[in-house]
Amino acid sequence: MALRPYIVGNWKMNGTRAMLTEAGAIDRGAARHPGVQVGIAPPFTLVQAMAEAVEAIVVGGQDCHTQASGAYTGDVSAAMLADAGAGFVIVGHSERRAIHGEKDADVRAKAEAALAAGLGVIVCVGETEAQRDAGKAEAVVTAQIAGSLPQGEGAAAQLTVAYEPVWAIGTGRVPSAEDVSAMHRAIRAKLVALLGEAGSEVRILYGGSVNAGNAAELLGCDDVGGALVGGASLMADSLLSIVLAAAGPGDD
Numbered sequence: 001m002a003l004r005p006y007i008v009g010n011w012k013m014n015g016t017r018a019m020l021t022e023a024g025a026i027d028r029g030a031a032r033h034p035g036v037q038v039g040i041a042p043p044f045t046l047v048q049a050m051a052e053a054v055e056a057i058v059v060g061g062q063d064c065h066t067q068a069s070g071a072y073t074g075d076v077s078a079a080m081l082a083d084a085g086a087g088f089v090i091v092g093h094s095e096r097r098a099i100h101g102e103k104d105a106d107v108r109a110k111a112e113a114a115l116a117a118g119l120g121v122i123v124c125v126g127e128t129e130a131q132r133d134a135g136k137a138e139a140v141v142t143a144q145i146a147g148s149l150p151q152g153e154g155a156a157a158q159l160t161v162a163y164e165p166v167w168a169i170g171t172g173r174v175p176s177a178e179d180v181s182a183m184h185r186a187i188r189a190k191l192v193a194l195l196g197e198a199g200s201e202v203r204i205l206y207g208g209s210v211n212a213g214n215a216a217e218l219l220g221c222d223d224v225g226g227a228l229v230g231g232a233s234l235m236a237d238s239l240l241s242i243v244l245a246a247a248g249p250g251d252d
């Protein structure tokens with residue numbers, strides 16, 4: 001059974017309460033496209049207020065700790081996100097991997113914590129430009145998948161994978177449609193190898209400089225089940241253009 005396309009906005013460290021107005025506009029727009037699942041991951045400080053304010057979209061976190069509680073100053077657990085009204089969490093974003101030194105094992109532990117808390121989880125993977133130039137993109141990404149995916153019975157049902165080439169994030173550069181298709185096919189093959197039949201149902205999002213102008217082409221690539229969107233998710237108009245592209249013709 002094909003799942004609805006999934007369009008997820010990652011607000012990163014952007015947004016104060018004033019941005020709840022934008023979230024409201026996104027929510028009203030998303031309600032007009034029930035064939036598309038829409039999520040927003042605001043900063044932790046907005047999760048609860050946003051979750052209480054919206055109806056059609058799901059609200060998520062951008063990271064979580066591996067433990068449910070404890071002496072981890074500054075961290076937030078998956079259980080706390082769920083308590084605040086979140087429905088999912090992003091783990092392993094390349095900014096977490098690069099800036100906070102998160103390794104595949106950390107990402108896996110966070111993903112398992114998210115599932116234990118009842119959250120959906122989006123596991124991010126992606127190669128650097130140097131890795132792509134060296135012809136290692138597929139090997140790097142499939143190894144990240146093997147190391148980062150949550151283990152355990154039923155994990156696939158709540159799992160989404162986001163392929164985000166590091167060099168495409170926030171740069172305005174995107175891979176060719178052929179390269180996106182080739183990578184998504186490689187990710188699908190790895191998911192099926194690891195998870196069996198359940199691996200064929202896991203959505204694979206593309207992320208990296210998705211915008212209103214390129215969304216239709218990127219979403220039309222092989223095995224692209226949606227998009228993880230950074231900059232273009234901060235404004236309702238631009239995110240809703242991407243939602244419209246996911247909805248397809250006839251769904252204005």
Ligand code: PEP
Nearest residue numbers: 169170207208209230231
């Ligand atoms: C991201 O950070 O996940 C992302 C895809 O950002 P952008 O869309 O701005 O490239």
